[in-house]
Amino acid sequence: MLAAFCLLLFAGLVFNRDFWRELPHKAVPWPVAGASVCVLALLWQTDAAVLDALSIHFLALTTLVLLFGLRLSCLLFVLVMALQWLMNTQSLEQLLWALASGWLVLALNYAVYLLCFYYLQRHLFVYLFVGAFLNSALGLVVFMLLQAWYQADQYSAHQLYDSYLIFIPLAALPEALLNGMAMTLLVIYKPEWVYTYSQRIYLSGK
Known part of the structure; x- marks a missing residue:
């Protein structure tokens, strides 16, 4: 019930009428979006x-959120969870909680990006190290705490603690490296x- 309430509340705020009206006119690299859903x-x-x-x-x-923005990344994550439901034996309740947790992490990551944009120097190193590397480690910590x-x-x-939470430091570094390297390659070779x-x-x- 809690997961369903969080999902409905967040969906009502993010997927409003303006979003659906503007979506067909957005310059989104849709093949990249489809590939991102499959990779995730x-x-x-x-x-x-x-x-x-x-x-x-x-x-x-x-x-995902740095690549597509908050609203579109939340929509794409719904597709990721739909594929998870087809490929997994998890209950619908568990998948809904994973979806709610993922949306919360996306919102958190986007909020950290905005804080970096407005309050730190707008430099490539800051964008990659704080906005991607450290931001993704924070997101994984929050996600694992929510699951626990x-x-x-x-x-x-x-x-x-002994079987799950103790692995947070070990999992946060590879998560940070994965996202940091992915965003580094993207901003160098495909910034558009x-x-x-x-x-x-x-x-x-500046």
């Missing part, structure tokens, strides 16, 4: 199960694909 679905399949209902895997949500909180009635605090990046702004350092 595969990444979420390559997980390491540590408890029956808990596993550790790459999120790559920071790259959701399973708190199934496992004791000791079980959750990246919604949150402008060479005119970040290369001038």
Whole structure:
């Protein structure tokens, strides 16, 4: 019920009438969007199960939100979860909670990007290191804490810490490297694909 309420509230705020009216006119690289959905679905399949209902895997949500912006990335993440539902044996309730958690991480990552944009120097290093690298590590920490909180009635605090939460530092670094490298390659070779990046702004350092 909590996951469903969070989803309805967030969807009402993000997917309003203006979003659907403007969506057909947005200059979105749709083949890239489709490929991103498939890549994320595969990444979420390559997980390491540590408890029956808990596993550790790459999120790559920071790259998604930096690449497409908040609203479109939330929509694409719905497609990722739909593919997860087709490929997984997880219950609908678990998938809904994963969707709600993913949306929260996307919103958090986008908020951190905006804070960097308005309060830090607009430099390529700041965009990549803070907006992508550190931001993605923060997102993974929040996501894993949310999953542990959701399973708190199934496992004791000791079980959750020893079998799941203890792996947060080990998982955060690879997550940060994955997103940092992905965004570095994108802003160098395909900056026109990246919604949150402008060479005119970040290369001038203003």
